Amino acid sequence: MSDHSHTFTPPSPERLTHDLDLVSKISLVVGVIALILSAVGGYCDRVQALHSYLFAFLYFYTIMAGAFFWTILHHAVDANWSVIVRRQFENIANLMGVMAIGFIPLFIFREDIWKWTQPSELAHSVLLQEKHGYLNMPFFIVRLIFYFGFFTGAAYFYRKLSTAQDSDGSIVHSWRLRWWSPLSIIGFGLAITFSALDWLMALDYHWYSTMWGVYIFAGSAQSSMATCILIVFLLRKAGYLKPLSGEHAHIMGKLLFAFTVFWAYIAFSQYMLIWYANIPEETVFFIKRNNGSWTYLSVFLVAGHFIFPFLYLLTQAVKKSWASLSVIAVWILFMHGVDHFWIIAPVVRPDGFSMRWTDFTSFIGLAGILVYVFIRILGSAGLFPARDPRLNDCIKLTN
Amino acid sequence: MSILAKNNEGQSVEIYAIGAEFSSAAAVFEAAQKVRDQGFKWWDVYSSYPIHGMDAAMGLGKSWVSAISLAGAATGLTTAVLLQTIPSVFIYPMIVQGKPYFSLPAFFPIMFELTVLFTAFATVFGMFTINLLPRLHHPIFNWERFCDKATDDGFFIVIEVADPRYSETDTPKLLESLGASNITLIPRD
Numbered sequence: 001m002s003d004h005s006h007t008f009t010p011p012s013p014e015r016l017t018h019d020l021d022l023v024s025k026i027s028l029v030v031g032v033i034a035l036i037l038s039a040v041g042g043y044c045d046r047v048q049a050l051h052s053y054l055f056a057f058l059y060f061y062t063i064m065a066g067a068f069f070w071t072i073l074h075h076a077v078d079a080n081w082s083v084i085v086r087r088q089f090e091n092i093a094n095l096m097g098v099m100a101i102g103f104i105p106l107f108i109f110r111e112d113i114w115k116w117t118q119p120s121e122l123a124h125s126v127l128l129q130e131k132h133g134y135l136n137m138p139f140f141i142v143r144l145i146f147y148f149g150f151f152t153g154a155a156y157f158y159r160k161l162s163t164a165q166d167s168d169g170s171i172v173h174s175w176r177l178r179w180w181s182p183l184s185i186i187g188f189g190l191a192i193t194f195s196a197l198d199w200l201m202a203l204d205y206h207w208y209s210t211m212w213g214v215y216i217f218a219g220s221a222q223s224s225m226a227t228c229i230l231i232v233f234l235l236r237k238a239g240y241l242k243p244l245s246g247e248h249a250h251i252m253g254k255l256l257f258a259f260t261v262f263w264a265y266i267a268f269s270q271y272m273l274i275w276y277a278n279i280p281e282e283t284v285f286f287i288k289r290n291n292g293s294w295t296y297l298s299v300f301l302v303a304g305h306f307i308f309p310f311l312y313l314l315t316q317a318v319k320k321s322w323a324s325l326s327v328i329a330v331w332i333l334f335m336h337g338v339d340h341f342w343i344i345a346p347v348v349r350p351d352g353f354s355m356r357w358t359d360f361t362s363f364i365g366l367a368g369i370l371v372y373v374f375i376r377i378l379g380s381a382g383l384f385p386a387r388d389p390r391l392n393d394c395i396k397l398t399n
Numbered sequence: 400m401s402i403l404a405k406n407n408e409g410q411s412v413e414i415y416a417i418g419a420e421f422s423s424a425a426a427v428f429e430a431a432q433k434v435r436d437q438g439f440k441w442w443d444v445y446s447s448y449p450i451h452g453m454d455a456a457m458g459l460g461k462s463w464v465s466a467i468s469l470a471g472a473a474t475g476l477t478t479a480v481l482l483q484t485i486p487s488v489f490i491y492p493m494i495v496q497g498k499p500y501f502s503l504p505a506f507f508p509i510m511f512e513l514t515v516l517f518t519a520f521a522t523v524f525g526m527f528t529i530n531l532l533p534r535l536h537h538p539i540f541n542w543e544r545f546c547d548k549a550t551d552d553g554f555f556i557v558i559e560v561a562d563p564r565y566s567e568t569d570t571p572k573l574l575e576s577l578g579a580s581n582i583t584l585i586p587r588d
Binding site for chain 1: 451452455461465469496497504505507508
């Protein structure tokens with residue numbers, strides 16, 4: 001019911017008033033030191049350090065891509081519940097520019113990561129010759145430009161018009177963003193699928209799975225929802241975003257729950273078809289991860305990425321509280337890391353589960369720099385779209 | 400205890416409830432909140448479409464259907480595990496595709512399907528049971544105006560006389576003060 005409360009005062013625009021300058025600078029310094037340590041690690045063992053870096057890179061890349069997905073989905077379906085939290089999705093998605101720069105080391109040392117990029121490989125691999133139409137350097141570069149160009153440009157566009165509405169309150173911005181959103185969804189689908197193929201599936205160019213793109217997408221949508229829940233929780237702790245209620249938490253919890261199940265559904269569908277058909281070309285991926293001590297990580301992935309969050313999020317009360325929701329959000333972000341570690345690490349550590357210190361340094365390094373940039377982005381505009389035409393509906397939300 | 404009233408022919412009939420009509424969804428929404436605040440328990444709101452937030456306005460608690468659903472899900476999951484494990488491991492062990500007898504990945508689709516199926520059944524039949532459905536007739540259909548308008552453009556609140564807060568004098572006054580029209584005593588038969 002929207003017409004039973006006759007008096008409604010819109011919330012006044014909020015901006016970040018806490019001084020996070022010191023926090024951001026510390027995280028920048030920590031990040032840079034950690035990345036320098038990673039570079040030292042790379043000097044000692046280049047292949048391992050590069051895979052550590054690839055792990056950290058994809059961990060954050062998927063979260064940003066997911067945040068962009070939630071932004072465009074909001075506009076495509078003209079949602080009202082997400083108006084207040086939308087700015088945080090826009091902020092996270094706008095970190096993609098950092099990732100574009102962060103890809104440079106991966107591109108320079110590509111031959112240590114993606115074997116197909118070695119010029120000598122093509123001559124003696126019949127399989128690679130067959131796949132050469134896709135796996136060739138010019139097309140790889142074109143795709144790279146598309147991924148980062150699309151994500152950076154579109155994320156900038158979506159935040160730019162959204163913040164422009166903060167100042168002039170014009171509804172035209174909403175219309176324009178909505179008009180572009182279906183096209184953006186197509187671009188997003190192509191970018192997330194093929195970047196997952198290029199960077200993860202192509203770690204072993206012999207292997208293929210038709211479900212790979214959607215598998216990465218499922219984890220990406222889930223983890224970005226968890227990230228946003230966490231950011232909103234922290235902002236509310238600091239005294240912002242007070243118009244949000246347990247109803248908003250409930251919806252975000254339901255979406256987190258939905259994508260927990262979706263991830264499991266996709267992960268299992270991928271596993272079962274490969275397991276059942278038993279074709280060597282396909283099973284190579286799971287044989288690596290289901291032998292030796294990697295088995296334990298595989299089992300832990302199923303239990304921690306699906307079963308535990310599933311049971312935890314089952315009851316309504318848990319989803320209606322920001323505090324209990326942010327507990328599982330932290331856990332899901334941890335499991336998202338386990339997921340990507342499980343995808344990348346077994347490729348270069350076939351002897352069994354092991355962690356290198358570069359895994360931690362490259363993760364902390366990227367995280368530090370991203371936190372620094374995120375605080376800058378957070379402070380540069382209002383914390384929610386204060387003049388969005390659907391703001392009233394969002395605040396009065398019941399579900 | 401039964402409450403009686405005279406009908407048009409002067410016979411005395413047993414009363415089931417008191418009904419009141421409201422002009423809009425917003426009016427019935429506000430009235431429902433007031434009736435809730437008066438502490439009534441045996442009453443209901445009728446409209447031709449779902450009104451958002453009405454469960455809170457009526458003071459309905461959380462439904463127990465989800466607990467029944469969970470029980471259905473657990474039953475379905477257990478059934479699927481047993482129905483596959485007992486034959487393929489104990490009664491008729493056969494090697495299929497070189498897989499072990501107990502192949503959990505192969506069992507998963509059935510486990511998933513039976514969990515969903517049993518959950519659906521438990522939900523639907525649990526909801527029916529809680530709502531005392533199905534039933535062939537309901538005393539509320541003795542109110543002609545309700546039959547004409549409830550599924551069309553009418554908004555109604557009906558308070559049963561069985562409610563401990565019901566009072567022959569005060570309840571009609573309360574409904575009237577909430578802006579209701581056509582306040583009617585509905586006979587049980």
